[in-house]
Amino acid sequence: GENVEQHPSTLSVQEGDSAVIKCTYSDSASNYFPWYKQELGKRPQLIIDIRSNVGEKKDQRIAVTLNKTAKHFSLHITETQPEDSAVYFCAALIGGFKTIFGAGTRLFVKA
Amino acid sequence: GAVVSQHPSWVICKSGTSVKIECRSLDFQATTMFWYRQFPKQSLMLMATSNEGSKATYEQGVEKDKFLINHASLTLSTLTVTSAHPEDSSFYICSAREGAGANVLTFGAGSRLTVL
Numbered sequence: 001g002e003n004v005e006q007h008p009s010t011l012s013v014q015e016g017d018s019a020v021i022k023c024t025y026s027d028s029a030s031n032y033f034p035w036y037k038q039e040l041g042k043r044p045q046l047i048i049d050i051r052s053n054v055g056e057k058k059d060q061r062i063a064v065t066l067n068k069t070a071k072h073f074s075l076h077i078t079e080t081q082p083e084d085s086a087v088y089f090c091a092a093l094i095g096g097f098k099t100i101f102g103a104g105t106r107l108f109v110k111a
Numbered sequence: 112g113a114v115v116s117q118h119p120s121w122v123i124c125k126s127g128t129s130v131k132i133e134c135r136s137l138d139f140q141a142t143t144m145f146w147y148r149q150f151p152k153q154s155l156m157l158m159a160t161s162n163e164g165s166k167a168t169y170e171q172g173v174e175k176d177k178f179l180i181n182h183a184s185l186t187l188s189t190l191t192v193t194s195a196h197p198e199d200s201s202f203y204i205c206s207a208r209e210g211a212g213a214n215v216l217t218f219g220a221g222s223r224l225t226v227l
Contacts, residue, residue, distance in 0.1 A: 042220070044155065089154065089155065098145065
């Protein structure tokens, strides 16, 4: 079935430390994996994405890795700042058409 | 970049009444829009795919007679929650892709529905 699993559900880190969020997906045909950040009461915003023909992508303090064989992908945030505190969702494009989201990770960055 | 506008941002209604939520793509045409539902502290659950000029495609477990979707133009999709009940209270959020080959979803601001 169509499923995206995400861990952990909650993550608390000290400012300056790194944060890692992991996801797995079930549809081996999925070829696009976005990550969204959602602040309280606001709409999700795309922060980074990766396509299946790439193993890693980096944008300043944010990086995403993809292991297509294992159907795993991860978000890495380095040098975390308090403003990184939010809910992060991984997602996978299923059937080239609809986007299914993971359960979300609530990230707390303590100053 | 692509902008999706959603109205109303919040609505309170009495049990048994119907509520309509609008989703517009402001600077692009969207033949397909997606409606999600989000309960507090939970994920975005895809409810249905809205298709311009044809019937919406509903996800398993979503009542199509309860959540009526109309996509009458290339820039407007509407979700009507019919005979709303307190358990329908939720955050409803629409999204669209800019361009047929695009993968990135752009979200509306969401509509918080409270049914008394």
